[in-house]
Amino acid sequence: MAEGPRRRLALLITLLAGCAVLTVAQLIKVQIVDHRFYAHWAEEQWIRAIRMDQPPRGVIRDRDGCLLAGNGVRYAIEASPAYVIDHHEAAKELASVLHMPASHLEAQLSSRDDNGELRKWIRVSQSVSKEVGEQVADLKIRGVTVKPLWRREYPERHLASHTLGFATSETGYYGVEGFYDAMLQPEPVEWVGPVDVASAPVPWEPIAGEFPRRGVDLELTVDRTVQALVEAELERALQEYQAASGTIIVMEPETFGILAMTSLPSYDPEEYPRFLDEDPVPFEDPAVSKQYEPGSVFKMVTVAAALDAGVVTEDSVYHDEGWIEVGGQAIHNSMRKVYGDQSVADILVESLNVGSAWLSTRLGADLFYEYVQGFGFGDVTGVDLAGEVPGQLWLPEDIEHWHPSNLGTNAFGQGIAVTPLQMTVAAATVANDGARLRPHVVRRRIASDGSVSTYQAVFEEQVIDPETAQTVTDILVRVVEEGATEAKVAGYRVAGKTGTAQIPIPGGYHPEDTIANFVGFGPVPDPKVVVLIKLDRPQSSEWASHTAAPTFSRIMVQLFTVLGIPPAGGELAAEVGS
Amino acid sequence: MPPSRADQRGGAERGCGQTMSGFLEWATHGVKRGRLEFRSRPMVVLTVIVVVLALVAAVYLMLVSRTAAQGRRIEQLQTEIFRLQRENEQLTVEIAEVTSVLQLKERAAALGFATPERLEFLSISE
Numbered sequence: 001m002a003e004g005p006r007r008r009l010a011l012l013i014t015l016l017a018g019c020a021v022l023t024v025a026q027l028i029k030v031q032i033v034d035h036r037f038y039a040h041w042a043e044e045q046w047i048r049a050i051r052m053d054q055p056p057r058g059v060i061r062d063r064d065g066c067l068l069a070g071n072g073v074r075y076a077i078e079a080s081p082a083y084v085i086d087h088h089e090a091a092k093e094l095a096s097v098l099h100m101p102a103s104h105l106e107a108q109l110s111s112r113d114d115n116g117e118l119r120k121w122i123r124v125s126q127s128v129s130k131e132v133g134e135q136v137a138d139l140k141i142r143g144v145t146v147k148p149l150w151r152r153e154y155p156e157r158h159l160a161s162h163t164l165g166f167a168t169s170e171t172g173y174y175g176v177e178g179f180y181d182a183m184l185q186p187e188p189v190e191w192v193g194p195v196d197v198a199s200a201p202v203p204w205e206p207i208a209g210e211f212p213r214r215g216v217d218l219e220l221t222v223d224r225t226v227q228a229l230v231e232a233e234l235e236r237a238l239q240e241y242q243a244a245s246g247t248i249i250v251m252e253p254e255t256f257g258i259l260a261m262t263s264l265p266s267y268d269p270e271e272y273p274r275f276l277d278e279d280p281v282p283f284e285d286p287a288v289s290k291q292y293e294p295g296s297v298f299k300m301v302t303v304a305a306a307l308d309a310g311v312v313t314e315d316s317v318y319h320d321e322g323w324i325e326v327g328g329q330a331i332h333n334s335m336r337k338v339y340g341d342q343s344v345a346d347i348l349v350e351s352l353n354v355g356s357a358w359l360s361t362r363l364g365a366d367l368f369y370e371y372v373q374g375f376g377f378g379d380v381t382g383v384d385l386a387g388e389v390p391g392q393l394w395l396p397e398d399i400e401h402w403h404p405s406n407l408g409t410n411a412f413g414q415g416i417a418v419t420p421l422q423m424t425v426a427a428a429t430v431a432n433d434g435a436r437l438r439p440h441v442v443r444r445r446i447a448s449d450g451s452v453s454t455y456q457a458v459f460e461e462q463v464i465d466p467e468t469a470q471t472v473t474d475i476l477v478r479v480v481e482e483g484a485t486e487a488k489v490a491g492y493r494v495a496g497k498t499g500t501a502q503i504p505i506p507g508g509y510h511p512e513d514t515i516a517n518f519v520g521f522g523p524v525p526d527p528k529v530v531v532l533i534k535l536d537r538p539q540s541s542e543w544a545s546h547t548a549a550p551t552f553s554r555i556m557v558q559l560f561t562v563l564g565i566p567p568a569g570g571e572l573a574a575e576v577g578s
Numbered sequence: 579m580p581p582s583r584a585d586q587r588g589g590a591e592r593g594c595g596q597t598m599s600g601f602l603e604w605a606t607h608g609v610k611r612g613r614l615e616f617r618s619r620p621m622v623v624l625t626v627i628v629v630v631l632a633l634v635a636a637v638y639l640m641l642v643s644r645t646a647a648q649g650r651r652i653e654q655l656q657t658e659i660f661r662l663q664r665e666n667e668q669l670t671v672e673i674a675e676v677t678s679v680l681q682l683k684e685r686a687a688a689l690g691f692a693t694p695e696r697l698e699f700l701s702i703s704e
Contacts, residue, residue, distance in 0.1 A: 053660045056667050067674035071667040130668060148664055155674035203649030204642060211656075214663075228679040491699075557697075566699050 050201050051190045055448075056150050058184040058215030060164060060176055062224040063443065069164055069177070069269075072153040075133025075146050077124040081109050082117070083143030090141045097135045098125055127151070154269045160227050162285035163220075163261050163441060165386060166269035174283050176218060176441060177269075178386030183445070184215040219444040221257030226250055229558050230260040233551060238264055241516075241547040242539035247287050248551075249424045249532045250559065253431035253521060255457055256439045258383075259529065261287050261421075288381075288388040291417035292534070295501025295544075296351045297519050298413030301426055303348055304472045305371030306359040308434075308464035314471050316344050324354045324361075327404025331357045345475045348497060349483050353412045360411035365396045368407060374463040375426040376436055377418055382458070383439045392417035413499060420517075424532040427519040430472050431495075431527040434464035470525075477524050487520060487549035489556045491567030495527075496520020496552060498544040503537075513537045516544035518552045522560075523568055529559050
């Protein structure tokens with residue numbers, strides 16, 4: 001071989017060998033010496049937290065399986081302007097579907113960041129309907145994505161809004177939504193793994209974790225038919241008696257499950273942002289979050305306590321002089337009437353303040369408040385609803401607040417604040433042979449795997465003996481039949497008590513406004529429902545016997561029909577026969 | 579004059595111990611003859627290694643592509659599940675809306691039904 005080619009070949013080989021050495025050296029540097037740096041750099045680019053599509057929040061149904069809170073689908077329209085090829089054409093196509101000005105959309109799609117580069121991501125529309133979202137997806141515009149979103153929907157609109165509460169896209173507030181928020185929330189599945197250029201997980205990497213689970217479904221004790229009729233009656237009562245607001249609770253005394261619970265004014269939970277500016281915002285459930293002085297309905301607690309403690313019997317007689325002094329304060333009957341000799345039963349039938357104070361003083365403070373607490377006052381009932389308050393009960397040991405006269409005034413429902421639910425629970429305790437259970441709203445929980453947890457009644461306390469409860473019930477039947485006759489229900493024996501409570505204001509009580517309330521149950525002797533009616537500031541009459549009592553009667557008539565409870569004694573059957 | 583086969587073998591056996599000129603002599607002997615000449619045994623070994631590596635690579639590629647295809651299928655199924663889930667939830671809400679108490683009351687009223695003013699229970703004897 002000639003010298004020239006040989007030299008050139010040698011040079012070439014040397015160069016190639018040099019390149020190979022350099023390449024190998026670089027490889028060693030990259031793969032071994034700087035391995036950590038480059039590995040970290042690579043991971044930063046293609047390892048991401050990946051979140052699988054969010055499953056829906058658990059739904060809420062009534063006791064018959066009717067949907068009260070479900071999940072609708074909405075779409076967010078997003079775009080990556082940097083990937084959109086023809087901004088003008090894309091804007092035009094989007095405008096035809098989104099009904100937005102094309103110029104505005106084009107400006108959005110052509111928007112640039114601080115560095116003058118087209119933006120990587122913009123949100124074109126926060127939330128559009130399912131139909132519009134699907135139309136946008138069908139356009140298949142490069143760089144425009146359609147992201148499905150869950151939206152909480154309440155197909156019954158206002159129905160049971162306070163009991164249900166509401167939910168944003170992430171969190172539940174108030175009522176069942178608030179109380180069971182953690183349970184209703186879906187379980188998201190998130191893991192860290194490699195992604196492709198579109199930030200989607202690469203298909204050859206196995207998915208870490210399980211398929212995401214939807215939230216737990218809840219089945220309530222609420223019956224939507226009962227709820228609807230109760231809401232209609234409350235609306236009617238507010239109009240008829242020109243009351244500012246009101247609350248009705250319907251409870252099953254056997255289980256303390258709430259069949260219906262409503263307060264007005266209410267709100268549409270689906271449109272909750274519209275109510276944020278109202279003062280006060282109507283989200284709190286007055287049935288559990290607002291307290292009031294119950295007035296004479298509380299006398300049933302005093303009489304039950306006195307009878308159960310054995311300090312008096314139903315027929316014990318006291319002499320009513322129209323007033324009594326307790327703790328240095330004179331207590332009078334309503335309208336300052338004097339009744340003379342009266343039995344314990346008459347204290348309820350005639351609604352005597354003096355008689356009630358006489359009973360509480362016979363019991364003594366310790367025993368009286370022991371019973372009051374036994375009925376559940378002064379503490380939360382433990383109902384599974386968000387925002388429950390304990391009411392206000394001053395005990396003798398609260399030396400700053402309690403005064404000896406409280407023993408007398410508390411006996412007829414003054415100087416004590418209760419929630420409507422607490423008062424309902426007290427009446428249900430009498431109806432349930434003296435046993436107090438924990439009130440509840442959810443009766444079944446259904447997990448995403450289909451497993452069902454059924455609510456087990458929680459026994460709280462045997463407050464009074466069954467015999468005492470029966471005696472009190474009989475007296476309360478007399479109250480309806482002889483006193484608050486507007487609460488009577490033809491063909492049925494119902495028990496109940498009216499209460500016209502004054503509204504405390506700084507320095508005393510409001511001179512005109514009252515709270516009319518009635519709590520009762522029926523049919524006696526086997527009560528199936530306890531109903532509390534509370535009307536705030538009725539203008540047509542200040543007396544509960546003219547407002548709350550007839551509302552109770554109308555509701556009971558419908559309840560007995562809807563719940564299939566026949567009248568006792570064949571009274572109506574005979575009527576039909578004749 | 580081209581080197582004999584024995585010279586070639588001997589040159590190769592001397593291998594890396596040779597000087598640069600000796601190495602070039604060995605490396606370019608085929609060029610001198612107008613064609614590259616390789617020894618058959620190392621070639622066979624090399625070929626086998628290449629074939630085995632190619633097979634391993636092919637099997638690996640096949641497995642990766644199948645895994646990717648399966649992964650893609652799983653992804654599509656998941657997307658379909660989510661789509662059906664959304665469809666289901668939406669339909670459930672829509673059904674609930676058209677059977678809501680308010681809607682039923684309106685429809686009943688439109689059909690001429692009214693709330694009864696008086697109820698009578700019949701006692702049915704045996």
